[in-house]
Amino acid sequence: MNGLLLVAGREIRTQVRSKAFVVGLVIMVLLVGAISFAPKVLGGPDSYKVGLVASERLPVWGDTKIEWKDYADEAGAQRAVLDGDVDAALVGGTRVLTDGAIDDQLGLLLQSAHREAQIGSSGVKITPLSMESVGADTRYQKTRSGIAVVLVIVLFMLIIGTPMMVAMGVVEEKGSRIVEILLTSVRPWQLLGGKILGLGAVGMINLVAILVAGLGGALASGLAVDFPPGMAGIVVGVCVWFVLGYVFFAALAAALGSLVSRQEEVGNVLTPMTMTMMASYGVAFYSVKEPTSLVATIVSYIPPFSSMVMPVRSAAAEVPLWQVLISAGLMVAGVVVVVLLAARIYERAVLRTGARVRLRDVVTSR
Amino acid sequence: MSSRRADIGVFWAAAVRDIIGHMLETEELRKTFGTGKVALDRVSFAVRPGEMFGFVGANGAGKTTTMRIVMGVLEADSGEVRWKGGPLGFAERRRFGYMPEERGLYQKMKVAEQIDYFGRLHGLSPAASKKATAELVERLGLTERTKDAVEALSLGNQQRVQLAVALVHDPDVLILDEPFSGLDPIAVDALAEALRERARGGVPVIFSSHQLDLVERLCDSVGIISAGRMVASGTVDELRGAEGRKLRVIVADPKPGWADGLSGELTVEGGREVLVTEEDDDQRVLRAAMSAGRVEHFGVERPTLTEIFKEAVA
Ligand SMILES: Nc1ncnc2c1ncn2[C@@H]1O[C@H](COP(=O)(O)OP(=O)(O)O)[C@@H](O)[C@H]1O
Ligand SMILES: [Mg+2]
Numbered sequence: 008m009n010g011l012l013l014v015a016g017r018e019i020r021t022q023v024r025s026k027a028f029v030v031g032l033v034i035m036v037l038l039v040g041a042i043s044f045a046p047k048v049l050g051g052p053d054s055y056k057v058g059l060v061a062s063e064r065l066p067v068w069g070d071t072k073i074e075w076k077d078y079a080d081e082a083g084a085q086r087a088v089l090d091g092d093v094d095a096a097l098v099g100g101t102r103v104l105t106d107g108a109i110d111d112q113l114g115l116l117l118q119s120a121h122r123e124a125q126i127g128s129s130g131v132k133i134t135p136l137s138m139e140s141v142g143a144d145t146r147y148q149k150t151r152s153g154i155a156v157v158l159v160i161v162l163f164m165l166i167i168g169t170p171m172m173v174a175m176g177v178v179e180e181k182g183s184r185i186v187e188i189l190l191t192s193v194r195p196w197q198l199l200g201g202k203i204l205g206l207g208a209v210g211m212i213n214l215v216a217i218l219v220a221g222l223g224g225a226l227a228s229g230l231a232v233d234f235p236p237g238m239a240g241i242v243v244g245v246c247v248w249f250v251l252g253y254v255f256f257a258a259l260a261a262a263l264g265s266l267v268s269r270q271e272e273v274g275n276v277l278t279p280m281t282m283t284m285m286a287s288y289g290v291a292f293y294s295v296k297e298p299t300s301l302v303a304t305i306v307s308y309i310p311p312f313s314s315m316v317m318p319v320r321s322a323a324a325e326v327p328l329w330q331v332l333i334s335a336g337l338m339v340a341g342v343v344v345v346v347l348l349a350a351r352i353y354e355r356a357v358l359r360t361g362a363r364v365r366l367r368d369v370v371t372s373r
Numbered sequence: 374m375s376s377r378r379a380d381i382g383v384f385w386a387a388a389v390r391d392i393i394g395h396m397l398e399t400e401e402l403r404k405t406f407g408t409g410k411v412a413l414d415r416v417s418f419a420v421r422p423g424e425m426f427g428f429v430g431a432n433g434a435g436k437t438t439t440m441r442i443v444m445g446v447l448e449a450d451s452g453e454v455r456w457k458g459g460p461l462g463f464a465e466r467r468r469f470g471y472m473p474e475e476r477g478l479y480q481k482m483k484v485a486e487q488i489d490y491f492g493r494l495h496g497l498s499p500a501a502s503k504k505a506t507a508e509l510v511e512r513l514g515l516t517e518r519t520k521d522a523v524e525a526l527s528l529g530n531q532q533r534v535q536l537a538v539a540l541v542h543d544p545d546v547l548i549l550d551e552p553f554s555g556l557d558p559i560a561v562d563a564l565a566e567a568l569r570e571r572a573r574g575g576v577p578v579i580f581s582s583h584q585l586d587l588v589e590r591l592c593d594s595v596g597i598i599s600a601g602r603m604v605a606s607g608t609v610d611e612l613r614g615a616e617g618r619k620l621r622v623i624v625a626d627p628k629p630g631w632a633d634g635l636s637g638e639l640t641v642e643g644g645r646e647v648l649v650t651e652e653d654d655d656q657r658v659l660r661a662a663m664s665a666g667r668v669e670h671f672g673v674e675r676p677t678l679t680e681i682f683k684e685a686v687a
Contacts, residue, residue, distance in 0.1 A: 013493050021482070185477030187446050188538060191466050192494040358446055360475075 010193035014201025015208065018176070022209045032213055035164070036220040042157055043224030055113050058084040058096030058104075065097070065120035066127065068135065071112070150233040155295040155323035158245060161217050162315050163288045165249060167281070169210035170256040174264030174273050176202055181357050182268045195354040203257045207250070214249055218242055237325075244331065245318050251338045252314025255345050256280060262349035265356040266364045276363070283311065291315040298323035308334045310341030396421050397443070397461075397546055397577045402452035404438055404601075412438045413449070414601040420577040420594070425568065427588035428581040429682060430598035436581040437474045439598070440550050443579075444471050456546070467495060470544030472552050474581075476535050478523045485510055485519035488537045495542035502541070509537040512567070529560050536564065540571070547571055549580040553587060565591055589678035597685045605685045612681045619674035620655055622648045624666045631665030649674060 022028050054072040060081050067073050076093055078084040081104075084096035088106050094113060096104045103109065103117060123133060180186040180198075189198055222242070225231040235241075263276045290312055294303035298320045307316040307326075313334045320326055348370075355369040397420045404413040413435045420426040428436050441447040443454050445466050454461045479487055485506055492502030510519055513533040523531055532555065539547065547568070553561050569591070572578045582588050588595060589609055596606040605612055624631070625645050632639050635658060637650025652658050655673075662668045676684075 010494060013490070017490055179479075180477075183477040183480070184473055184475040185479060187441070187444070187473045187475075188471055188477060188491070189494065190446065191444050191469065191471050192491070192496075194463070 010197040011201040011204065014193065014198055015205035018202055018205025019208050022172070022206065023212070028209065032216055035161070035213065035217050039157060039161065039217045040220040040224040042153075043221045043230060044228045055095070055110070055116075056093040057113075057117070058087050058093040060084045060096060060098045062097045062100040063124070065117065065124055067116060067120045071116060073116075150230070151235055151323050152295060154234075154241065155298070155319050157221060158322050159288070159291045159295060159315070159319050161214070162245070162249060162252070162318065163284075163291070165210050165214055166252045166256055166315065167284050167288075169206055169213075169253055170260035170280070171273075171277070172206050172209075173202055173257045174260035174277055175270065176206070177261050177264035177353070177357070178267060178270055178273050181265060181360065182270065184360065186357055190358065195357065196350055199258075199261055199350060199353050203254065203261065207253050207257065210249070210253055211246070214246065218245070235325075241318075241322050244321060247335070248314050248318040248338075251335065251342055252311060255311045255314065255338070255342045256284065258342075258346045258349035262352040262356075265353045266366065266369075268360050268363075272363060287312045287315040291319045294320045295323050298326075308337060310338040311345075313338050396455075396457070397579070398455045399439065399443065400453045400455065402439060402442055402449045402454070404435075404442065404447065404449050412601055413442070415452070416598065416601070416603050417452075418596045418603060418606050420579055422577055423572050423575045424577055424593045425572045425591055426577065426579045427592035427595045428579060428598065429583070429585060429588055429595060429678075430581075431686065434598045435601040436598060437550055440471075440548050440579070440581065441473075443548055444469065446473075465545075468542070468545040470539035470542070470547045470549075472535055472539045472549040474550035476531065478531065478534060478538070480524040481522050483520055483522055484515055484526070484534055487523060487534065488541050491538045492541040495544075497542055505541050505543065506537075509541060513537055513563075528555060529557065532556060532560070536567065540567070544571075545576065547576055547578040547580075549578070551581050551583070553580075553582055553584055561587065585678045585682055595678065597682055599686045605681070609678060609681075612678075612685075613676055618651065619676070620648075620650050620652060620658055621670065621672055621674040622650070622658060622662045622668065623670035624648075624662050625669050627662075627666035628664075631661055635661060645669065 054074060056074045056076060058076050058078050060078050060083075064075050065073075076087070078087060078096065081098055084093075084098065085104055087093045088096050088104050091106070094105070095109060095117070097117070098104060100121075103114075109117075126133060177199075180189065186198070193201075222231070225234070259280050260277060263280060264273060267273065267276050290303065290306045294300070294307070294316055297303055303316060303320050306312045307320045307330075317326075317331060317334045321331060352366070352369050356364045398418070400417050402413050402416040403411075405411050416435065416439055418426070428439070430436050438447065442449045443461075445461075445463065456465050482490070488506045488509060489502050492505050493499065497505060510516055513536065515530065515533055515537070518526060518530060523534060526534065532552075536552065539549065549568075552564060552568075556564060565587070568578050568580070572593075592609070594606065594608045595612060597604050597612075620637075623645050627646050632646070632648050635648065635650055635652055637648055637652065640647045648658075648662070650658060659668070659671055662671065
């Protein structure tokens with residue numbers, strides 16, 4: 008155990024001190040922080056400015072805010088509309104001046120507020136309609152999709168990037184023969200496990216920093232009020248799925264990496280794995296748009312695809328807990344199988360330097 | 374009287390046990406590679422505590438393969454490696470120091486940090502590892518470079534770090550594959566001294582080398598391997614003995630035919646005749662030479678390790 012922790016410690020120290028890690032982390036944090044700000048900046052306005060000339064303020068209710076501004080005469084209000092100081096101007100309580108066609112939402116809002124004011128003045132009280140969804144709760148659809156998109160990108164980068172580092176580390180040790188000395192003082196499983204643990208911790212640092220930046224950005228921009236209920240569950244789920252997906256692919260990457268002796272060969276030997284990841288990524292991206300589709304639902308149970316698809320699916324739409332648990336259980340089983348197989352391959356291949364070792368030779372020998 | 378004899382008996386028994394108790398042995402190691410290449414064919418040797426064992430042989434003779442099997446990096450098809458009279462396992466090997474033929478270090482890791490890391494991996498406590506690292510860095514003249522990445526060092530200095538990695542845990546046995554290759558004469562002397570010091574401390578030291586003069590100068594015993602077989606092993610003197618003792622006589626302006634009654638090879642060099650002979654009776658040879666002319670040289674010919682090697686491998 009001690010050997011494993013020593014190896015893990017070295018991996019963490021080496022990575023955290025490297026420029027690539029620091030720069031990568033800063034970029035990701037800024038990017039995600041910016042994305043969580045963006046909807047507020049880019050999305051449709053939820054407040055309007057309306058000028059008033061010889062008019063009363065209209066009784067507007069709901070989420071949309073209207074900022075009223077009084078003007079002395081129509082000419083002044085007209086100028087303000089043309090200059091873009093206000094979105095519209097209400098003149099004499101009867102006419103609305105705009106620059107071109109009026110914004111649909113604002114038009115509806117003003118019309119209904121006007122109607123209500125007229126009816127209200129005749130003494131009739133109107134209770135607003137109460138809205139109830141009998142289908143899925145779609146109030147948070149936009150935010151959910153936004154979160155899901157960010158998750159797809161972040162999970163994809165971390166689940167593909169970190170195992171890549173595992174493979175490169177394995178080849179570095181094999182190619183430089185340092186593994187010959189290492190394996191006289193630690194067991195192969197300690198070396199492999201320590202590497203996966205250490206680099207996983209580095210990946211986790213990245214993930215947590217990104218999540219904090221995203222949530223922090225959302226809180227700061229006020230976007231967080233739109234967060235769907237169970238946001239904490241989504242965040243925890245993402246971390247768990249990252250661990251599962253990472254261990255699966257990292258073990259695979261280490262096993263494949265141990266077959267070759269030169270860094271130039273890493274990309275080639277990892278091709279089957281990167282293809283699998285790209286496929287997971289494709290389905291995950293598709294499930295952002297269609298989280299309830301049959302394809303997304305089925306694939307969200309199949310390891311290792313589930314590690315990317317399930318967290319995205321459950322961010323994009325509500326997924327019952329039992330489904331998540333079944334999917335996670337299957338993934339855990341997949342991880343166990345892959346880790347055992349990878350340890351076997353690694354142990355047999357990592358000391359065979361020279362030409363690329365054939366997978367069949369290591370799996371079948373002895 | 375009888376009690377003293379018993380004491381001596383006990384003493385010798387203890388001494389023998391002590392020697393076997395720290396001996397590293399290989400017995401009938403065989404290794405055939407997947408390609409059908411027989412790399413080792415019944416390789417056996419023994420290295421006593423405090424003994425410096427030179428492992429020599431042509432390229433591809435099987436030195437590296439043997440050392441890798443001893444270190445557990447490779448598995449023999451049959452045969453056994455024994456340490457202290459018992460089988461050699463992972464826990465014991467962890468106390469060995471190893472320098473592989475192809476040097477391996479983390480290129481981007483700092484010198485002191487790297488040595489310390491290996492100390493820890495070999496089971497030293499953080500404090501002990503720090504201390505051992507500091508001492509080695511000092512001894513090997515790397516003090517100025519402790520904070521440099523290995524890749525920034527000269528090859529000679531990288532080799533020193535490699536040695537430090539093999540020595541940091543104060544190993545029970547040292548196995549070094551061509552540790553002298555690529556070193557300048559000063560570095561060779563420094564390394565030789567470092568190895569001698571370990572041997573004096575009772576550690577069996579095994580190293581392979583092509584530099585036979587160096588092996589002859591440094592080693593208590595030598596193993597010669599050729600095409601996967603141990604063709605000779607023992608102390609250099611024992612190997613010489615196996616060669617047969619030779620006498621070399623140089624006589625100036627001798628009477629012609631003086632050596633007719635003697636076996637061996639007679640050559641003429643300038644006005645001198647040189648006889649190299651394996652005659653047992655050296656006095657008879659000397660008398661014949663003295664009566665033939667002025668004897669300029671008379672001595673036992675000591676074959677160099679190079680000559681022994683060539684003979685053994687031929
Ligand atoms: N991994 C391997 N696969 C096939 N043949 C090998 C391998 N390693 C060594 N050999 C062969 O075994 C023989 C002994 O090699 P080696 O032990 O490296 O010799 P040395 O160290 O004495 O130069 C050589 O003929 C070499 O080609
Ligand atoms: Mg060799």
